[in-house]
Amino acid sequence: MAYAPFDLKGKVALVTGGNRGIGLGMARALAQAGADVVIWGTDAARNLAAEGELDRLGVRVLAQRVDVADEAAVVAAIAEAAAALGRIDAVFANAGIGGGAKSFSEMGADLWRKVMSVNLEGAFFTCREACRHMVERAKAGDPGGSIVVTASLAGIEGAARNEAYAATKGGVIAMMKSIAVEHARFGVRANAILPGWIATDMTAGAQASPAFAQKVLPRVPMRRWGEPEDFGGIAVYLASDASRYHSGDSFVIDGGYAVF
Numbered sequence: 187m188a189y190a191p192f193d194l195k196g197k198v199a200l201v202t203g204g205n206r207g208i209g210l211g212m213a214r215a216l217a218q219a220g221a222d223v224v225i226w227g228t229d230a231a232r233n234l235a236a237e238g239e240l241d242r243l244g245v246r247v248l249a250q251r252v253d254v255a256d257e258a259a260v261v262a263a264i265a266e267a268a269a270a271l272g273r274i275d276a277v278f279a280n281a282g283i284g285g286g287a288k289s290f291s292e293m294g295a296d297l298w299r300k301v302m303s304v305n306l307e308g309a310f311f312t313c314r315e316a317c318r319h320m321v322e323r324a325k326a327g328d329p330g331g332s333i334v335v336t337a338s339l340a341g342i343e344g345a346a347r348n349e350a351y352a353a354t355k356g357g358v359i360a361m362m363k364s365i366a367v368e369h370a371r372f373g374v375r376a377n378a379i380l381p382g383w384i385a386t387d388m389t390a391g392a393q394a395s396p397a398f399a400q401k402v403l404p405r406v407p408m409r410r411w412g413e414p415e416d417f418g419g420i421a422v423y424l425a426s427d428a429s430r431y432h433s434g435d436s437f438v439i440d441g442g443y444a445v446f
Contacts, residue, residue: 191428195220198271199425200264202254202312203281205232207386208336208417212278213240215418216425222246224267224274226281228253246271254281254308264315273323276425277316279309279358280336284388285350298350305354309335313365313376320374329373334424335362337378337436339444355380359436366434375433377424382440384412407442 199216203209204225217223217240225240227233230251237249248270252263268274285301287293313333320331340348341355358378365376383406385393392398393411403409420437423429438444 192422192426193220194422194425197275197425198222198224198267198273199276199278199421200224200226200267200274200316201278201280201421202226202252202308203336204278205229205236205249207388208381208384208414209278209280210236211414211417212280212421214243214415215422216276217243217245217247218418219422219426220245221276221425222271224248224250224271226250226252226254226263254279254312255303257307257311260308260311260315264312264319268319273328274316274319275330276332276334277312278334278336278421279312279316281308281312282336282354282388284348285354286348287350289347290349293350301350301354305351306357309354309358310361313361317365317369317374321369321372324372324374330430331372331374332424332429333362333365333369333374333376334421335359335376335378337362337380339380339382339438339440341380342436343444362436363434370433373430375424375429375431377429377433378436379417379420379424380436380438380440381417382406382412382438382443384414384416386414405443405446406440407446410441412439412441 199221201213204213205227233249240247282305335358338355340352345352362376362378
């Protein structure tokens with residue numbers, strides 16, 4: 187038999203925030219590698235468009251309207267997805283929002299709590315339910331699974347005026363390491379992805395800024411913005427059997443920005 191570790195046929199992958207940006211870039215690659223795909227998003231129209239695009243790749247696709255900050259909604263959606271597609275092999279906790287302020291001293295508690303509710307609590311709810319499903323499968327004799335969170339360079343570098351966002355991203359990196367240690371006995375691995383400057387809706391302001399183009403982009407050794415498609419390869423790797431012994435790690439995908 188030919189060595190085909192990246193073949194995802196028979197696997198089911200769930201991507202939160204999967205109807206646009208990095209999430210959709212991951213979902214496209216997962217589907218192209220043969221995985222059936224579940225995408226979560228809060229925008230029904232975007233969900234429908236993404237579902238149609240992925241469906242044309244010849245895999246089963248389920249789009250669910252889910253706010254990851256709503257614990258009950260996450261619990262119900264995971265159960266619905268597992269029942270509809272039979273199992274969930276990989277979960278990508280990718281949904282997130284920005285949270286910048288004019289300055290840290292002027293950052294309001296409402297903004298802080300909003301960012302925490304989506305980026306940290308939402309990731310917690312998603313990963314917890316993914317672990318619950320995978321542990322139950324393992325105890326029934328079907329071990330294995332991959333849980334991945336989209337963090338950020340902000341979680342390991344100083345992010346001025348983005349303390350709320352940075353705190354959530356540092357938090358999920360730590361959470362994934364703990365999940366990895368606790369769930370290894372069930373064949374479940376947990377890893378984080380740390381994007382750099384990526385061209386998505388969240389970075390639209392920076393993309394339009396002449397100052398950013400002059401002062402920040404030249405610090406990216408590859409001299410370009412990252413694209414959602416740049417996350418397809420890592421998504422396929424982490425969902426595949428090629429990464430079956432790779433857990434507790436953080437993957438920096440930033441065109442070399444952090445080391446320059």
